[in-house]
Amino acid sequence: MAKPVETLPAVPARGGRTPRETRPAREGSDADARRALVLAAARAAFFELGLEGASLREIAKRAGYTPGAIYSYFASKEEVYGALLGESLERLNEHVAASSPARKGSAPALVRAKATAFFDFYRQNPRDLDLGFYLFHGMQPRGLTPALNQRLNARLRDALAPTSDALVALGWHAQDAQTEVTALFAHIAGLLLLSHTGRIRMFHQESRALFERYLDAMLARAPAPPKTRGEQR
Amino acid sequence: MAKPVETLPAVPARGGRTPRETRPAREGSDADARRALVLAAARAAFFELGLEGASLREIAKRAGYTPGAIYSYFASKEEVYGALLGESLERLNEHVAASSPARKGSAPALVRAKATAFFDFYRQNPRDLDLGFYLFHGMQPRGLTPALNQRLNARLRDALAPTSDALVALGWHAQDAQTEVTALFAHIAGLLLLSHTGRIRMFHQESRALFERYLDAMLARAPAPPKTRGEQR
Amino acid sequence: MAKPVETLPAVPARGGRTPRETRPAREGSDADARRALVLAAARAAFFELGLEGASLREIAKRAGYTPGAIYSYFASKEEVYGALLGESLERLNEHVAASSPARKGSAPALVRAKATAFFDFYRQNPRDLDLGFYLFHGMQPRGLTPALNQRLNARLRDALAPTSDALVALGWHAQDAQTEVTALFAHIAGLLLLSHTGRIRMFHQESRALFERYLDAMLARAPAPPKTRGEQR
Amino acid sequence: MAKPVETLPAVPARGGRTPRETRPAREGSDADARRALVLAAARAAFFELGLEGASLREIAKRAGYTPGAIYSYFASKEEVYGALLGESLERLNEHVAASSPARKGSAPALVRAKATAFFDFYRQNPRDLDLGFYLFHGMQPRGLTPALNQRLNARLRDALAPTSDALVALGWHAQDAQTEVTALFAHIAGLLLLSHTGRIRMFHQESRALFERYLDAMLARAPAPPKTRGEQR
DNA sequence: CATGAATGAGAGTTCATTCAT
DNA sequence: GATGAATGAACTCTCATTCAT
Numbered sequence: 025m026a027k028p029v030e031t032l033p034a035v036p037a038r039g040g041r042t043p044r045e046t047r048p049a050r051e052g053s054d055a056d057a058r059r060a061l062v063l064a065a066a067r068a069a070f071f072e073l074g075l076e077g078a079s080l081r082e083i084a085k086r087a088g089y090t091p092g093a094i095y096s097y098f099a100s101k102e103e104v105y106g107a108l109l110g111e112s113l114e115r116l117n118e119h120v121a122a123s124s125p126a127r128k129g130s131a132p133a134l135v136r137a138k139a140t141a142f143f144d145f146y147r148q149n150p151r152d153l154d155l156g157f158y159l160f161h162g163m164q165p166r167g168l169t170p171a172l173n174q175r176l177n178a179r180l181r182d183a184l185a186p187t188s189d190a191l192v193a194l195g196w197h198a199q200d201a202q203t204e205v206t207a208l209f210a211h212i213a214g215l216l217l218l219s220h221t222g223r224i225r226m227f228h229q230e231s232r233a234l235f236e237r238y239l240d241a242m243l244a245r246a247p248a249p250p251k252t253r254g255e256q257r
Numbered sequence: 258m259a260k261p262v263e264t265l266p267a268v269p270a271r272g273g274r275t276p277r278e279t280r281p282a283r284e285g286s287d288a289d290a291r292r293a294l295v296l297a298a299a300r301a302a303f304f305e306l307g308l309e310g311a312s313l314r315e316i317a318k319r320a321g322y323t324p325g326a327i328y329s330y331f332a333s334k335e336e337v338y339g340a341l342l343g344e345s346l347e348r349l350n351e352h353v354a355a356s357s358p359a360r361k362g363s364a365p366a367l368v369r370a371k372a373t374a375f376f377d378f379y380r381q382n383p384r385d386l387d388l389g390f391y392l393f394h395g396m397q398p399r400g401l402t403p404a405l406n407q408r409l410n411a412r413l414r415d416a417l418a419p420t421s422d423a424l425v426a427l428g429w430h431a432q433d434a435q436t437e438v439t440a441l442f443a444h445i446a447g448l449l450l451l452s453h454t455g456r457i458r459m460f461h462q463e464s465r466a467l468f469e470r471y472l473d474a475m476l477a478r479a480p481a482p483p484k485t486r487g488e489q490r
Numbered sequence: 491m492a493k494p495v496e497t498l499p500a501v502p503a504r505g506g507r508t509p510r511e512t513r514p515a516r517e518g519s520d521a522d523a524r525r526a527l528v529l530a531a532a533r534a535a536f537f538e539l540g541l542e543g544a545s546l547r548e549i550a551k552r553a554g555y556t557p558g559a560i561y562s563y564f565a566s567k568e569e570v571y572g573a574l575l576g577e578s579l580e581r582l583n584e585h586v587a588a589s590s591p592a593r594k595g596s597a598p599a600l601v602r603a604k605a606t607a608f609f610d611f612y613r614q615n616p617r618d619l620d621l622g623f624y625l626f627h628g629m630q631p632r633g634l635t636p637a638l639n640q641r642l643n644a645r646l647r648d649a650l651a652p653t654s655d656a657l658v659a660l661g662w663h664a665q666d667a668q669t670e671v672t673a674l675f676a677h678i679a680g681l682l683l684l685s686h687t688g689r690i691r692m693f694h695q696e697s698r699a700l701f702e703r704y705l706d707a708m709l710a711r712a713p714a715p716p717k718t719r720g721e722q723r
Numbered sequence: 724m725a726k727p728v729e730t731l732p733a734v735p736a737r738g739g740r741t742p743r744e745t746r747p748a749r750e751g752s753d754a755d756a757r758r759a760l761v762l763a764a765a766r767a768a769f770f771e772l773g774l775e776g777a778s779l780r781e782i783a784k785r786a787g788y789t790p791g792a793i794y795s796y797f798a799s800k801e802e803v804y805g806a807l808l809g810e811s812l813e814r815l816n817e818h819v820a821a822s823s824p825a826r827k828g829s830a831p832a833l834v835r836a837k838a839t840a841f842f843d844f845y846r847q848n849p850r851d852l853d854l855g856f857y858l859f860h861g862m863q864p865r866g867l868t869p870a871l872n873q874r875l876n877a878r879l880r881d882a883l884a885p886t887s888d889a890l891v892a893l894g895w896h897a898q899d900a901q902t903e904v905t906a907l908f909a910h911i912a913g914l915l916l917l918s919h920t921g922r923i924r925m926f927h928q929e930s931r932a933l934f935e936r937y938l939d940a941m942l943a944r945a946p947a948p949p950k951t952r953g954e955q956r
Numbered sequence: 957c958a959t960g961a962a963t964g965a966g967a968g969t970t971c972a973t974t975c976a977t
Numbered sequence: 978g979a980t981g982a983a984t985g986a987a988c989t990c991t992c993a994t995t996c997a998t
Contacts, residue, residue, distance in 0.1 A: 092963065
């Protein structure tokens with residue numbers, strides 16, 4: 025429900041000093057807040073201008089810093105992006121993992137729960153969808169090291185795994201399950217693609233209904249003879 | 258109709274220079290062919306590297322030119338991109354406009370024809386989808402002037418209009434129609450999003466069936482009492 | 491005698507056009523001259539300011555260029571230094587290889603010829619000695635890639651080899667010969683060290699006599715039982 | 724005599740902090756020790772990385788400090804280098820001044836004593852030779868102010884003066900004496916140049932014999948009619 | 957005295973663009 | 978029409994230095 029990431033942690037007004045008596049309580053709290061400030065500024069800049077379009081100077085300006093100051097918190101521009109997207113996928117992971125159907129035991133309900141968690145995450149945090157842009161497109165922009173790209177891709181696979189596993193438990197072949205999950209992800213991405221670009225506003229409200237319809241269709245394509253548990257994975 | 262800049266002459270096979278002895282009657286054909294050569298090179302470069310990732314030097318190298326030579330044909334790098342995407346939207350426009358149902362007179366068939374034309378265009382020309390990347394995402398990257406961005410957005414709206422009009426003819430409110438069309442476009446974009454990035458391969462073959470299912474669902478939501486307002490607009 | 495490297499190749503005054511009729515004669519002659527111009531500017535800058543002290547901006551300014559223009563000729567600042575020192579060692583190599591004693595057959599005369607060639611090269615081209623500074627000190631400054639460093643070290647070894655071989659032919663053990671050659675090199679470097687820094691001027695004229703005295707002492711230390719030729723190398 | 728900044732207190736073993744309970748009587752001794760700690764760290768860093776290659780951050784890290792803390796002891800990075808080299812020349816000065824021949828009265832013995840003291844100083848403290856690198860080369864690197872450079876040069880002249888004076892006492896013209904001393908210094912520098920770079924090891928043991936041979940040759944060049952001017956200066 | 961945050965200048969490098977030839 | 982040389986602005990990043998705490 026809460027959007028911890030989209031909500032900016034209480035950032036002290038620059039220059040506003042933390043009272044002395046509360047300082048030793050949590051060491052590094054200020055630093056964390058400032059790091060989050062940079063991340064928030066970077067998130068906005070990447071959102072509007074893209075990975076390469078958003079210069080470090082621009083990010084710094086939005087955060088109220090000099091470019092050099094960013095390097096107190098991150099080793100490189102790429103690492104800012106990596107921290108942002110990595111943390112986003114982490115939250116997605118947790119969100120999907122935490123979701124479970126109201127009635128236990130029903131396999132289709134499990135699939136529905138996982139898939140809906142997936143959808144809802146991006147519905148409630150549309151900027152995270154945008155952040156993963158290059159990742160989802162399989163792009164390799166100049167500013168992104170193959171090493172980081174692979175690390176992020178692995179995280180995305182992890183996030184998709186629970187839904188895929190649920191489908192396998194429902195009787196799908198592993199490969200088909202993966203295909204379906206990818207299609208699902210594509211659907212979500214497409215459905216939300218334009219819903220936050222200012223192109224249309226009202227669409228956003230309908231998107232969930234459209235998604236559920238899609239989900240129903242997918243579940244209706246369940247394999248005819250449900251396999252006995254045991255050989256999945 | 259189209260501005261000369263936006264017209265794409267039949268693109269010669271890359272590297273296939275028109276031999277001098279077969280110079281066609283029409284003066285300036287050579288120039289057009291070379292212009293097209295540059296555009297083809299730029300299309301490939303933009304596709305692989307993105308708008309900012311593809312340098313003019315890279316584009317020129319692929320076209321067999323020096324960077325300076327590009328300026329014989331285009332005023333700026335941005336204009337190369339604009340010509341490319343503008344022409345792509347032009348072709349989309351024509352493709353959608355040319356489509357019509359087998360049986361005339363049936364309103365749903367018209368919608369289906371228009372929507373399918375839309376889908377097939379991008380299915381058959383996935384690179385055009387990728388080219389419109391920044392446009393579809395509402396981005397404003399460093400290398401793209403707001404003026405050009407708006408011009409391109411207008412073209413996209415034109416391309417979406419026929420389908421929207423067909424829905425209105427079917428009885429939808431204008432605003433609802435536009436919403437549905439945008440959703441349709443988003444669906445297409447999402448469906449095709451991952452189909453050419455190497456993430457999955459088999460999905461590509463299923464995408465049309467998935468699209469038709471989506472289209473059926475949309476038509477099934479047609480407004481109860483078909484209005485007789487005729488053709489507004 | 492001639493100092494081809496220290497002498498600047500006839501560089502056309504910037505903006506002075508080469509007459510048209512002479513242009514097709516030697517393609518690239520202009521480019522070579524300008525490359526040499528950059529190298530000469532870099533040599534001077536490195537000499538006065540050191541490898542890290544001489545900025546690309548400074549080098550460019552001395553050459554009458556913008557920093558970016560340097561990259562038309564060299565891929566990096568390090569490559570400028572590498573070209574400079576590499577070519578210097580190349581000339582040293584050739585100079586030593588070309589030297590031979592007046593009377594053939596005398597082994598000590600051969601050693602003397604090789605060693606003197608070595609000494610004279612740096613005596614006549616003192617800036618080359620300075621250029622190799624980091625190399626001779628075995629330093630690994632920030633601006634120098636290990637790869638380049640190794641390549642240059644290999645070239646220096648090649649230049650020292652003829653003298654070492656001559657000593658081996660004289661009857662020294664290979665390892666002793668190498669030690670002596672290194673000592674010789676150190677002596678040369680020390681002797682010339684201050685002779686071109688403006689600290690003293692007249693010393694330069696005496697340096698050769700001092701060197702010959704050192705050389706005599708070295709030859710006087712020749713191993714007692716001269717080995718029969720055959721097993722060297 | 725020496726400025727407090729230039730005085731080097733007995734350098735504590737790196738990492739060996741003086742325990743608080745043994746705090747010596749003299750106030751400020753702790754501060755001096757910490758200052759020396761910084762100097763020792765800087766010496767090592769400059770030795771390995773050069774003047775510009777060694778960042779303040781690196782120096783501070785080796786001393787167990789943050790960069791800002793350095794400014795409690797030195798006004799600038801340049802001043803650290805100045806203190807280091809200045810103190811080195813000071814020690815050289817004292818070492819040469821303290822040396823005297825076994826048998827008093829012999830003028831050549833005095834020269835030999837002074838010159839040998841000079842050589843031995845650098846033989847026993849090769850890092851000091853390396854530290855004076857930029858000075859001995861007459862370089863003006865980016866990080867070195869002309870003012871400091873001149874101050875250090877004056878100190879070097881002071882250190883060379885006793886030997887030069889001894890030569891004058893032996894009958895040389897003042898100018899010739901200075902030339903000889905500079906040559907001597909160059910010889911020392913060259914002889915020791917490679918003895919601590921790992922290039923060769925055994926050479927180090929021979930260096931003194933080679934130096935004495937050189938010294939003999941120099942003394943043999945003594946002017947024919949020894950002057951009786953006594954002690955000028 | 958020492959820290960951690962921040963600055964501003966400057967580093968090497970890339971790139972769209974211009975222009976004489 | 979095309980080239981090669983060159984520019985100038987912008988980029989990411991480093992570093993000596995300052996200062997409130």
